[in-house]
Amino acid sequence: MFSAILVVMVLAQTPMGKPxxxxxxxxxxxxxxxxxxxxxxxxxxxxxxxxxxxxxxAECHNEKGExxxxxxxxxxxxxxxxxxxKPMKTVGSYWPYATTVWDTIYRAMPYETPRTLKPxxxxxxxxxxxxxxxxxxENDELxxxxxxxxxxxNRDGFVPDARPHQKLKKSK
Amino acid sequence: MLALGASFMAxxxxxxEPTAAKPQSGxxxxxxxxxxxxxxxxRGARESTKSIGVGSSxxxxxxxxxxxxPSSLHFERHHAGVPVIEPAAHRLVIHGLVEQAVSFTMExxxxxxxxxxxxxxxCSGNGGGELAGNAGADASRSHGLLSNSEWTGVKLSTVLxxxxxxxxxxxxxxxxxxxxxxxxxxxxxxxxEDSLLxxxxxxxxxxxxxxxxxxxxxPGWEGxxxxxxxxxxxxxxxxxxxxxxxxxxxxxxxxxxxTIFSFEMEAxxxxxxxxxxxxxxxxxxxxxxxxxxxxxxxVAKVEVSFDGGANWKEAVLxxxxxxxxxxxxxxxxxWDGQPTLIASRCIDETGYVQPTRDEILAARGPNSQYHYNGxxxxxxxxxxxxxxx
Numbered sequence: 001m002f003s004a005i006l007v008v009m010v011l012a013q014t015p016m017g018k019p020x021x022x023x024x025x026x027x028x029x030x031x032x033x034x035x036x037x038x039x040x041x042x043x044x045x046x047x048x049x050x051x052x053x054x055x056x057x058a059e060c061h062n063e064k065g066e067x068x069x070x071x072x073x074x075x076x077x078x079x080x081x082x083x084x085x086k087p088m089k090t091v092g093s094y095w096p097y098a099t100t101v102w103d104t105i106y107r108a109m110p111y112e113t114p115r116t117l118k119p120x121x122x123x124x125x126x127x128x129x130x131x132x133x134x135x136x137x138e139n140d141e142l143x144x145x146x147x148x149x150x151x152x153x154n155r156d157g158f159v160p161d162a163r164p165h166q167k168l169k170k171s172k
Numbered sequence: 173m174l175a176l177g178a179s180f181m182a183x184x185x186x187x188x189e190p191t192a193a194k195p196q197s198g199x200x201x202x203x204x205x206x207x208x209x210x211x212x213x214x215r216g217a218r219e220s221t222k223s224i225g226v227g228s229s230x231x232x233x234x235x236x237x238x239x240x241x242p243s244s245l246h247f248e249r250h251h252a253g254v255p256v257i258e259p260a261a262h263r264l265v266i267h268g269l270v271e272q273a274v275s276f277t278m279e280x281x282x283x284x285x286x287x288x289x290x291x292x293x294x295c296s297g298n299g300g301g302e303l304a305g306n307a308g309a310d311a312s313r314s315h316g317l318l319s320n321s322e323w324t325g326v327k328l329s330t331v332l333x334x335x336x337x338x339x340x341x342x343x344x345x346x347x348x349x350x351x352x353x354x355x356x357x358x359x360x361x362x363x364x365e366d367s368l369l370x371x372x373x374x375x376x377x378x379x380x381x382x383x384x385x386x387x388x389x390x391p392g393w394e395g396x397x398x399x400x401x402x403x404x405x406x407x408x409x410x411x412x413x414x415x416x417x418x419x420x421x422x423x424x425x426x427x428x429x430x431t432i433f434s435f436e437m438e439a440x441x442x443x444x445x446x447x448x449x450x451x452x453x454x455x456x457x458x459x460x461x462x463x464x465x466x467x468x469x470x471v472a473k474v475e476v477s478f479d480g481g482a483n484w485k486e487a488v489l490x491x492x493x494x495x496x497x498x499x500x501x502x503x504x505x506x507w508d509g510q511p512t513l514i515a516s517r518c519i520d521e522t523g524y525v526q527p528t529r530d531e532i533l534a535a536r537g538p539n540s541q542y543h544y545n546g547x548x549x550x551x552x553x554x555x556x557x558x559x560x561x
Contacts, residue, residue: 016334017280020265020273028265030353031345031406034413071226082428087539089419094430097413104415108252108352115353158422158432163543165535169523 030115032103036148039102043143044124046131052121053128056110065132076132079153092133096158098150102126123147215245216312225253225351228295230316233463234447239290239490239498241319243374248381249295249317251416252352255401259377259385262349264369268407271336278385281369284326284334289368289391290497292320292465294437296394296421299544303532307560310448311462314548314560315440318465320498323389325370328363337407345406345414346388346399356397357411358390362435366391366496369402392467392496393435394542396421426537437467439526440545441474441501441518452556455509460487461502466520470494473519474501480513480549481528487516507552513561515549 032038053065060072067074078088087093091101106122108114117125127142135150136142142150213235218227228249231241241247259278267273298317301308308314332344337360344363347355358367368389371378378384383400390398396416411417411433423431441464446452464474470493475484487501501516517526527535529546551561 016283017266017274017276020267020275022273024275025265025267025273028404029267029406031347031355031408031412033408033410035410082424082430083426085538087424089424091419095419097418100413100415100418103412104419107355108415111252111351114252114351157429158418159429161431161434161436163431163434163436164438164524165531166524166527 030103030107032099032106034097034099034148036099036144039099039144039147040119041144042119042123043141044120044122044127045141046124046128046136046138048120049124049126049128049131052117052125056117057125060111065129075129079133082154082157090133091129092135092153094154094157096152096155098126098130098135098147098152101129102147213245215247216316217248225250228317230312231319232312233316233318233442233444234311234449236444239320239463239500240374241321243321243376243379243382246319246321246373246379246382247293247295247317249297249395250350250381251354252350254381255350256380257349257385257401262385262403264386264403264405266331266335266405266407268345269338269341269409270332270407271338274335276331278371281326281331281386282371284330286324286326287368288322288324288372290320290322290494291389291391292318292437292496292498293389293395293398294318294440294465294467296396296434296437296542299440299546300541302529302546302548303538303540303544305538308448309560311442311444314448315442315463317395318440318463318498320463320465321373322375323368323370324372324375325368325389328367328369328388329365331369332363332405332407335407340409341407343408343411345404345408345412346397346402347404347406348383348399348401349403350401354399354416355412355414356399356417357408357414358388358397359433362390362393390435392437392469394421394437397435421542423536423540423542425540431536431540434543437465438543438545439466439468439471439518439520439524440464441516441526442548443476443514443516443550446514446552446558447550448558448560450558452507452552452558454556455507458505458507459502460505460514461500462516463498464489464501464516464518465496465498466518466522466524467496468520468522468524469496470521471499471518472521472523474499475517475519476501476503477515477517478505478512481515481517481547484517509554511554512552513549514552515547517547 065075078090078093081088123142215229217229231247263275265275295317370389387400443462474487487503490500
């Protein structure tokens, strides 16, 4: 106990780490929250996204987002399948937030050259995937204001962890 | 007996040079050691044929002893390969709801008070095949997304306190420096409870495939959330709802609803000897042994059945039994040479009893995919061969 207090006191007096400037942080901080916090300014429509998708995504995810082999995930379809014996989890049938689509594409795609798309391109390809899944129209513009307002079909499909499924003699 | 003693004497007295000191052909001293060339066990890998870097490899549990997984055999699960990170250039940035955004070098982090603790890491997809009805043929294929190591690092709470987290902070979003910037949102309570910023594994620096030079370790929680190659902690009031915590690592139930943020790995166990693919030399004495673990704390008891799960006998646990760490259990067995179904079940300190597959199916159906921890049975045939059931 004494040593723990001592450590806290000594740590408080020892400068640990270096302040990070707002500018350094801008380059590094790519977090996007469901309410849209963290989204950069930009805009795009599905019609614009089609060209980008063809050039940068179709090679792996196929012409219409139907996926390829087992390795390249399907990005469309599956609505209504979650209660069947063969659920198909896609952007359209499963993902609760539209911001996650934007974030996934910017953060990790195209697989071999992630974070090379401009914000407008990401809005456009996101719009295309949402359009293919019947969530928005072909000419609906997505931007940092409208994207977080898009309600995904499975938005209410998630519940908190109710495990354990058995009574415990003592709870932690 | 007497003859044997005499011949020993003869060997050691008749020559000045003990036989053991004779130079061996082919092996010299090595700056960094390797196992004997006769030892061949390895990870079973499954990698995408097209996207290099997406895939997993499994620990060959059936070939291991004790509880520590050799670092070279720790399971792997990568979504965008293993980055090469120069430690001198690596920084951990903490920002968001903190007094001042701050970055730490590896030297800064090692300067904080450290702890060394054994913990298991288990992918929550471990056993997914068992649930789906494709039982793994051996312990690697049934349970090999589990490994157990001695980790050294700084308590995350120590570093967060130094960064002066604000009162409204509820989540820490952890991000890796791999190509896909893998990210997960961690509840603040877990961050402050027992989470570690780990820089060493089994006494040496982390292996690249385990997150070199720095990883998060959330004891007892699904492996995916213990972000490797950790470079950023975003302290926030809400979760980010990243791809990995929504599209994946959520457990779908038959009613179409899915559990989100199901972090804990519940009590589980597997017999590793005898296990699938092995062959008993014949009837008579055998020691049955395996591994047990629980993400909720210490293993309290392991029981073994020799009749497929109708009757259970308590096994001995090799100490020390530590929270959220794997423990080895052992029980002697006199095999009568008849076909036998062996099984193990783990009971943890909360009183939780490892369930059967049927109980899990009843609770969350066949498509929940993650967090399977059903009792694993192996079938010992009359000829001594062991197969999965």
